[in-house]
Amino acid sequence: MAATLRMTGRHARRLHAHLFPGDGKEAVAIALCGRRRGAYERLLVHKLVLIPHGDCDLRTPLTVAWSTDLIVPALEEAERRGWSVVKFHSHPGGYNMFSDQDDLSDGLLFPAIHGWVEHEVAHASVVMLPDGAMFGRTVDAQGVFSPLEAIVVAGERIEIWRHSEVTGEGVIAPLPDFAKRHAQAFGVRTTRRLSHLSVAVVGCSGTGSIVIEQLYRLGVGRLVIVDPDVVKDINLNRILNTTSADAAAARAKVEVLHDTIVRTGLGTDVLPIAKSLFDPEAIAAVADCDLVFGCVDSAEARFLINRITAFYVMPYFDVGVALDADQAGRITQVCGYLHYVQPDQSSMVSRGAISMEEVRAEGEKRRNPEHYANLRQAGYIQNVDEDRPAVISVNTVFSGLIVNEFLARLHDFRDDPGDAYATIGFSLSQMMFYPEAESGMPCRVFSPHVGRGDTRLLLDMPEFSLGQRS
Structure with a gap:
């Protein structure tokens, strides 16, 4: 093997x-x-x-x-x-x-x-x-x-x-024609690296579909796309390549995106996983990749991605968008955050991007919706976001930024060291970037698990009873 x-x-x-x-x-x-x-x-x-x-x-x-x-x-x-x-x-x-x-x-x-x-x-x-x-x-x-x-x-x-x-041993394949302009910008070696990469994208909606579009047109060799949901009329304003016919047929988002990539014919292999990330099959498919893009709005999903990437020593790119509007439809803030997470450095938890309270609350909502509703009504669960506004032009900005962050980590084109940009906040309302440096402090939640890989109990989480060989 x-x-x-x-x-x-x-x-x-x-x-x-x-x-x-x-x-x-x-x-x-x-x-x-x-x-x-x-x-x-x-x-x-x-x-x-x-x-x-x-x-x-x-x-x-x-x-x-x-x-x-x-x-x-x-x-x-x-x-x-x-x-x-x-x-x-x-x-x-x-x-x-x-x-x-x-x-x-x-x-x-x-x-x-x-x-x-x-x-x-x-x-x-x-x-x-x-x-x-x-x-x-x-x-x-x-x-x-x-x-x-x-x-x-x-x-x-x-x-x-x-x-x-x-x-210098072995045969190095020539670049395909469509990738030659990428090579003019990033060099042959980086372009060839892209063709060998296997990339997971978790979440295939507003930001995820745009990230996927960029990755396969950049020549990434293999994509694993994970999302349990189907196309609905309410999604058509922001998911690339979806149609009203897809919504009427309730087609899986990953199926639509898979068919688009295959039809385009640039050679990217695609594995669509129409399941929640909390399914062991989805976790295994993500763990088989080289790196992960998180395009989700759930603290619990972000926590799980961070855990997977620690266990399996994978870079993790996360993008989140916030478009806030008041009852009258006036926009009060348009902003977003980009995170690059190294397996043994700071994490989404230690940076304060997600809290364990949110993770536990969303876990309860997923596993026991009725009990969650009772707890929320009683005031035991607070600050768990419901649906937010979504606009494709905003999603496109931040999806482009996270893919460029990926390219900067693969082919260092910035003046400053990469660790100066562990987190990047960007406000479209103020037209300002707010970079934050990597702290260099390993996260106590995830760093002990770096490199553990397959374990008897998947990710050492009791919820996943389908164990892996150690």
Whole structure:
């Protein structure tokens, strides 16, 4: 099975600082990883174990030797929890392939790791180069090597190191004609990255349909679109590509958008999920993607997306629009917020974008509407928004901004560092941007779960009784 590796920006920075201490010699570290078993085997870095430089038996510019006794506690933890083990080491000279010495070392180490960790899980070896680029391979119990197709870093920037690009091995497909103007703006490498990405969009209404339209026309390789609702007459003012015939037939929103993308013929694969995100099938489909766009107006759904992206080490882009009007129809405020959420940094909860009170109230409304109505009437539940006004021109502005935020994380075209724009508020009423920087403080709700991947109880949430293999 093809395999990839994901880690956070914090993991990548720690690895680089340890593997390149400035003395020009190789160094080594290991990671304990959760997994996502879907179309690909995705290894997800949960914990790093840095092998002290002074504890290595030998360190030179071309080799590093160390005793496996140094990682026995980590191997015991991997066996206990069913985790994968990934070895990292550096090539200070920038050699972009595995050396003969690497082959010999991995051929001896990994059969021993497979013997220690008796679960049927993949283990891997990764090389980091001085510029931060990485390439790797899985190693089975017989010492057979298979390339990691890609290594993804979900950090301030989204780095995607494809094996064929870093090593020069394999065939790189030419760009399709429709994508060549994108390449003029963002370069061939970024445009090719888009073609390999699998992107989930949760919510396919006013902002979601416009986000989807942009993504497939940018050449994103695969889209997973999630929304349980059908097209209604009331939606036709803001959902792209929907018709009155779709509303009359009560067609699923995701079905309409799927058919539009296929009919356009730009080559994007589409998986429509006409279910709530709270269905385990929908969660599994989102977890199979590389990143997520949240286009929902529910605090509970935002909480769940944030949890999924922590467990599965995924970047999360969230867009929300507020158009307030009084009883007389006068607009009092037109504004919106964009969020870029890294798996192990601040979250929608710690930023105050959603509250646990809202999450609990909306959960009660979804699971037990009658009880929710009684609690709301009695005053136990407050400040849960009902339907708001929606206008396509406003949605288009903010949908464009969140897709451009995505492009800025993939291809850094801004003057300032990306972490200066963790949250961006924009008031159309005042024509002002209000950026807020990334705090750098891991969220206590989500950060402990980074890289855990599939667990016996899906996302460790009792509501999801369809467990996953650990």
